[in-house]
Amino acid sequence: GGKGSEAPRERRPPVSVAAVLPAGGSGERLGGCTPKQFCALLGRPLVSYTVRAMERISWISDIVVVVSPENVEVMKSIIKKYGHKRTTVAEGGMTRHRSIFNGLKKIAESHLLSSPLQKPEVVIIHDAVRPFVEEDILFKVVMAAKEHGAAGAICPLVSTVIASSADGCLDHSLDRAKYRASEMPQAFLFDIIHQAYHQCSDYDLDYGTECLHLALKYNKTNAKLIEGPPDLWKVTYKRDLYAADSLIKDNISQQVCVLTNMKEDAVQVGFLLHETLKSHVKLVKAISTSLCKNESHLQNILLGQCYNFICINDNLSNFQETHQLVEILENTNASLLYSVVLISVYLDFFENVSFISAMQRFTKFAKEVEKKNILLYGLSIHYQKDNLKLQETMDSAAALIMALIRDRNPAYVGQLLVA
Amino acid sequence: GGKGSEAPRERRPPVSVAAVLPAGGSGERLGGCTPKQFCALLGRPLVSYTVRAMERISWISDIVVVVSPENVEVMKSIIKKYGHKRTTVAEGGMTRHRSIFNGLKKIAESHLLSSPLQKPEVVIIHDAVRPFVEEDILFKVVMAAKEHGAAGAICPLVSTVIASSADGCLDHSLDRAKYRASEMPQAFLFDIIHQAYHQCSDYDLDYGTECLHLALKYNKTNAKLIEGPPDLWKVTYKRDLYAADSLIKDNISQQVCVLTNMKEDAVQVGFLLHETLKSHVKLVKAISTSLCKNESHLQNILLGQCYNFICINDNLSNFQETHQLVEILENTNASLLYSVVLISVYLDFFENVSFISAMQRFTKFAKEVEKKNILLYGLSIHYQKDNLKLQETMDSAAALIMALIRDRNPAYVGQLLVA
Ligand SMILES: [Mg+2]
Ligand SMILES: [Mg+2]
Known part of the structure; x- marks a missing residue:
């Protein structure tokens, strides 16, 4: 053909x-x-x-x-x-x-x-x-x-x-x-x-x-x-x-894939993150619909040897998008040769009343998926309407994301960083 | 003489x-x-x-x-x-x-x-x-x-x-x-x-x-x-x-100094941390009285080219011990040649009602001292009476501490990790 x-x-x-x-x-x-x-x-x-x-x-x-x-x-x-x-x-x-x-x-x-x-x-x-x-x-x-x-x-x-003589000179x-x-x-x-x-x-x-x-x-x-x-x-x-x-580490830090759902705040944060990361990595691919509908698109990204994912979550209590992505990564054996970095992003994590139990669930889940060579980190982004301040936050988020991707350090798995 | x-x-x-x-x-x-x-x-x-x-x-x-x-x-x-x-x-x-x-x-x-x-x-x-x-x-x-x-x-x-001939063979x-x-x-x-x-x-x-x-x-x-x-x-x-x-980074990660105050919980955590870190680093020095009385002891540690400090804080709202240590580091120009890693430890940080404002103050302070080549990170340790669980927490804390010291990554400055 x-x-x-x-x-x-x-x-x-x-x-x-x-x-x-x-x-x-x-x-x-x-x-x-x-x-x-x-x-x-x-x-x-x-x-x-x-x-x-x-x-x-x-x-x-x-x-x-x-x-x-x-x-x-x-x-x-x-x-x-x-x-x-x-x-x-x-x-x-x-x-x-x-x-x-x-x-x-x-x-x-x-x-x-x-x-x-x-x-x-x-x-x-x-x-x-x-x-x-x-x-x-x-x-x-x-x-x-x-x-x-x-x-x-x-x-x-x-x-x-140089050639030396018998006496070492x-x-x-x-x-x-x-x-x-x-x-x-x-x-x-x-x-x-x-x-x-x-x-x-x-x-x-x-x-x-x-x-x-x-x-x-x-x-x-x-x-x-x-x-x-x-x-x-x-x-x-x-x-x-x-x-x-x-x-x-250089070789596998070149590509990052940003995934967002369709909620307004998440879409805006995803877009800004995408734009900000562009100056740090060669290629950023974004998917802004639900994961299940885009599994074949994601498969292509994985075939292109992308080992770094950012997933913007809607709901603190179940982080459904992250769960879905982990499942796809597992099913496609994406982390066979290289660890996959997965950064799970939450808007204003600590302002949620149930954040302590959410944090514990997240850490536990991260330790589980680490066994499958997926390095899961959390990132809380303070979402604010002020565009200037929001861009500052995005710069800080991009710096944290690039460090997590570049280092691939298992010691920080399950930690929640704040941008 | x-x-x-x-x-x-x-x-x-x-x-x-x-x-x-x-x-x-x-x-x-x-x-x-x-x-x-x-x-x-x-x-x-x-x-x-x-x-x-x-x-x-x-x-x-x-x-x-x-x-x-x-x-x-x-x-x-x-x-x-x-x-x-x-x-x-x-x-x-x-x-x-x-x-x-x-x-x-x-x-x-x-x-x-x-x-x-x-x-x-x-x-x-x-x-x-x-x-x-x-x-x-x-x-x-x-x-x-x-x-x-x-x-x-x-x-x-x-x-x-090898020697090559004129035709590149x-x-x-x-x-x-x-x-x-x-x-x-x-x-x-x-x-x-x-x-x-x-x-x-x-x-x-x-x-x-x-x-x-x-x-x-x-x-x-x-x-x-x-x-x-x-x-x-x-x-x-x-x-x-x-x-x-x-x-x-190998060379300057060999020595860690643990500082604690005299409060009972802090002393126990300091002792356990000291024992746990012993298997990771060549030399761990501990001071368990107030800093001001031990400034000359600390000077000797600095002369011995120790670039890594763990400071166990008593009070979430002012982290006085960390402030004091930063002042000594600045006065002695300790971070002239190498960045100094300073890990500020808190017991059960998130259980404090005012943790959000404490976190903001900590992050702000960390960004300030970064200008002086001091890399300040936060570490919350869950203090529990159960010795077995406490040792598990200490192992997790030691892994985080060793990663922070080994990487010396400015991107994580001001972050609060959880053991
Ligand atoms: Mg030369
Ligand atoms: Mg050989």
Whole structure:
């Protein structure tokens, strides 16, 4: 049908592609016990973010995650819990190269055995600890691998590289302009890298770190080098987990959806909030009729990866609109990959005589829905006819909303803030 | 007197030491307009953190910050605003090496002119965008410079380093085990590095990046290389600002001071809070008499760099204890370098009939003290005789307190949370 025509920015390489994700590192540099690929970011293991980055690209047919033997079951449960498709687990070896080789063997053997995994023309190799990989660089390395046999992303060196003498003194320093840092993703014609691993020495397998080097040494393939964006960096230290956490929060704070009912005050507050938030977020969608009639509209918003909702409630005692929205979020599994922030807005909450019992009900409800990865916060807005004062209140409300959305802090779940 | 005896961990190198901080970078990699050294972290420019890291070390006699001509006044105002001592500004050149050279010349000439700057035996060179430098590594590079003439911190390479051919393909990759990343701080006998800069070519000054290289090339000095901690890394990309922000917040969330009056309920809540928080923070100090009698005790706590206070209030209508503490914080300039978090605790806030006006007064007061970099939050604790339920409430209070302290988010200033 007409909907089947490809969007202009969807590019598909004219080759079949699979990906191997080495995830066997021990995480010693972090100083903690959990290997970094299994560290939780916003409650989800880092490796799941990287798998997702691959999975969402339709032209990558299979993803093989290689983990150390003791983590095979952990990885399988991660794949199951987060519903990752086209993803299988392979058991790693003692070193990075042996693990990647195992991943390649799994793909090659599975072809011979005619299992669901198809031997691809091109294989991408990408670290499980580089979660921010985008389609653009993947497409580029795959196309370059098709032409050159091998390709890899590179970045400028941040520090000068030096060689030391035996006594720990400077021997020489390298000219920074002539060298680059070799990053991931890399891509290879499958047969080239598979053969290189078959031919390479035990010394290479045990001490080597660079796949491009193997393709050069054993296949005389000079890999094409492609400048990558800075977000390809490898999560290595504790500070990198902090950076990744903030970048993920940035990514999912871009869109906010405002929902109001048709009552006059709520409509006005919804409209003003919508206008005020426009200067803070990229996209604000508003629905101003009842939720049940708009469930398909809401489904589209959820498909567009909106993880932030503001719901203006009419009635303090039952907050019906919030309940309805929670139900829809639950039914659509909207909070599977990321927590959903839901800010429930009330006009003049504290002026209601029964506010204490309403507050208790709200807090209790919020603790319940937190189990489903929905972070529910309350916001009381003082509604006043004076337009100037009302706009001041809206600015204050927008600041609170942006902070709640940006921080996604479970500690404040069920609290009622005042704008 | 007896107090003059040195604490065991205070080590002073047996040489005079000054420091040059190049801060002239343009910050292109960040993609923003503000050069990274002037980016605000928790409201204060990054360069001020680095200056402070140097300034607190008593054996560094002078700190020269080299900035581009257009930022000289900005840098002077930063030094003034944050009260940095022993710190002067030098005007930078077109490149990193020319800027460092200018810093060294400022020190050398100022010696001839017998200005306050003394020509030191050893000079430290350290980037303004590496704020987490500790005394230990500074001591080590200075001692090694005294012995070897030059020394610098190094770190393991995170990525493999490769050389590309003219057509953008892999030429060869370096064995990661044989190379290191050259980081900062570095230290030199002043005359060695000063002479190297005088002798080096315009090409070196325009295209070089490595001070250790100049000492080797022009003085045949093989710098001693010293493994540094990972926190020496250079704030280069946006993600590095996020990481630095989180690490700074970690550093100032370690200590909490709990203040209570002598009323029975407040004392019990203070005691329980103190016990509960112990498992979250390194050090909790409690004062359970009136503030005015303990001002000198409090001064010591402030000197110990405690930036987090919990104040249990007796009376809803005047929150006298909080007012007193704010006054002391203001008088001691406690919030000059870091925001001070002050959590004002009330027992059963909402059960008081006049809570709405109390809330308004509290919010207004909080907005006032925010101007002085004091972040005031309210916390209502439901006081109940049932010990089990009270402990549950305390756990909830501790979680809220830790979140407020860790986030230091100005958006929630003046809000009243409920445990
Ligand atoms: Mg790794
Ligand atoms: Mg720099």
